[in-house]
Amino acid sequence: MPPTLMSRGPSEPAREAQFSRTPRSTNMDIESIKSNLSLHGPTRVVINAEGETKPPDRACKEDGVLPLLVFIRNDGWTLGASYEHLEVARKMWADEWVGCYNLSTCEYSTYVETPV
DSSP: OOOOGGGSSOOHHHHHHHTOOSOSOSSOOHHHHHHHHHHHOOSEEEOSTTOOEEOHHHHHHHHOOOOSEEEEETTSOEEEEOGGGHHHHHHHTTTTEEEEEETTTTEEESOOSOOO
């Protein structure tokens, strides 16, 4: 039987689960997330006051933005921000952040308020 449009890709429930913002795991391994941050940086970086984001390599190359603090969401996704954009980043998923990681001091905190 030839493939049809309906037979390609994940089913609707699988697609919904793939893009769900609910936690994938309640047992996030913070140590592996921190290690990944050291090697690859955050998933995305806030590049302006409007909350636009880019992958870390493009944020640095195209906009000159280097993250200072990385917010860690309850599903393991990470968002970096420079000092100028910390408050913008914090507000983006305020109820879903589980911690933050300071890239300059390599300190992790479960307190997610932005520094003064």
